[in-house]
Amino acid sequence: MPAISSNKPFRVGRSKTGLGLFATKPIKKGTRIIRYFGPILDSRIKEQDDIENKYLFELNGRWTIDGSVRKNVARYINHSCRPNAESDVRPRERKVFIRAIKNIEPGDEINYDYGTDYFKAYLKPIGCKCASCETKRKKLRAEARAERAKVKARAERKAQKATGKAPAKKKLNGKHFNGKVGRVRG
Numbered sequence: 295m296p297a298i299s300s301n302k303p304f305r306v307g308r309s310k311t312g313l314g315l316f317a318t319k320p321i322k323k324g325t326r327i328i329r330y331f332g333p334i335l336d337s338r339i340k341e342q343d344d345i346e347n348k349y350l351f352e353l354n355g356r357w358t359i360d361g362s363v364r365k366n367v368a369r370y371i372n373h374s375c376r377p378n379a380e381s382d383v384r385p386r387e388r389k390v391f392i393r394a395i396k397n398i399e400p401g402d403e404i405n406y407d408y409g410t411d412y413f414k415a416y417l418k419p420i421g422c423k424c425a426s427c428e429t430k431r432k433k434l435r436a437e438a439r440a441e442r443a444k445v446k447a448r449a450e451r452k453a454q455k456a457t458g459k460a461p462a463k464k465k466l467n468g469k470h471f472n473g474k475v476g477r478v479r480g
């Protein structure tokens with residue numbers, strides 16, 4: 295792991311999906327956090343165009359940053375569908391900066407949206423593990439669970455009706471079911 299000087303407002307740390315970049319100090323919305331850098335590749339040169347790794351950052355049709363170099367600490371920043379930072383791409387300068395789009399608190403993981411192409415190629419096939427997608431998945435699972443419970447309860451009520459037993463809830467509901475309660479017990 296590269297040594298990071300302590301005046302930087304971030305550190306590399308463990309995240310759910312491996313390593314990630316975490317704020318160590320408050321970072322104000324709009325702040326330039328770090329530069330994403332590496333050798334510039336020219337798509338018109340075959341050997342450069344042939345380079346393939348998951349840290350390539352395309353500036354435009356011609357130029358791409360190869361961010362796989364060790365010194366590029368920004369390569370540790372993970373993708374999020376609801377990020378707290380963004381990539382500020384400057385094709386003419388051939389530079390990319392990662393900039394806060396929210397106020398970031400110490401301990402927060404720094405994320406930016408990698409974009410549709412990356413998402414389709416790398417994340418969709420395995421399922422996005424970002425906090426936003428995890429929350430969404432959890433919610434969907436909870437809803438599915440609730441729906442299953444509802445269906446089950448309905449089926450149980452039906453079955454009880456069919457066998458002539460009044461469901462527990464109705465037994466306690468005095469008035470209307472007085473007669474039935476007697477039948478069930480008797």
Ligand SMILES: [Zn+2]
Binds near residue numbers: 427
């Ligand atoms: Zn996601």
